Amino acid sequence: MKVSFDKSTLRYSLPNKLLCIDDNRLIPPFEEEENEMGVCSECEGPLFSFTYHNFQDYTAVVCRCGDCSLLRIILFDPAWEWVGEYPVSIIDDALQNSVNLTEKKSMSDIGNIAAVKLETVFSPREIEAMIQKSKGEKYVRQYLYNARKKYSLFNELFGYSLEI
Numbered sequence: 001m002k003v004s005f006d007k008s009t010l011r012y013s014l015p016n017k018l019l020c021i022d023d024n025r026l027i028p029p030f031e032e033e034e035n036e037m038g039v040c041s042e043c044e045g046p047l048f049s050f051t052y053h054n055f056q057d058y059t060a061v062v063c064r065c066g067d068c069s070l071l072r073i074i075l076f077d078p079a080w081e082w083v084g085e086y087p088v089s090i091i092d093d094a095l096q097n098s099v100n101l102t103e104k105k106s107m108s109d110i111g112n113i114a115a116v117k118l119e120t121v122f123s124p125r126e127i128e129a130m131i132q133k134s135k136g137e138k139y140v141r142q143y144l145y146n147a148r149k150k151y152s153l154f155n156e157l158f159g160y161s162l163e164i
């Protein structure tokens with residue numbers, strides 16, 4: 001069996017415990033449990049599971065190294081055979097909190113939202129369309145339409161209700 005996803009798009013939101021795969025799929029955990037999952041590939045410290053997520057027919061386990069605190073994702077197939085281990089970047093919640101305090105919650109100008117947040121949810125073309133629309137420029141309707149379907153996800157993840 002093969003699993004296909006863009007490994008460079010793996011992100012994890014610590015406060016929400018949401019796993020983000022392929023830019024726009026946000027997957028909440030179905031289980032939170034701490035189990036020893038092996039050794040860290042960086043420092044050989046113990047890897048502990050943190051949250052478990054369903055991804056297609058697979059189970060993605062977010063793990064944290066007990067020594068170096070590195071986050072990894074280990075993917076298992078439906079028979080719980082090891083498929084692969086992948087690095088995952090963290091959506092910066094400290095940044096999110098400080099920005100949320102000073103910015104309006106309702107946004108019609110997305111220029112003030114950190115790119116990493118937008119990129120977590122929206123594709124580059126969708127972001128481009130949102131920027132163009134907010135500036136009153138020409139935009140591709142289909143991309144904005146696709147982006148609007150994710151506004152509630154974006155609000156759930158980052159607390160901004162977009163009005164574009």
Ligand SMILES: [Zn+2]
Nearest residue numbers: 040043065068
């Ligand atoms: Zn480690």
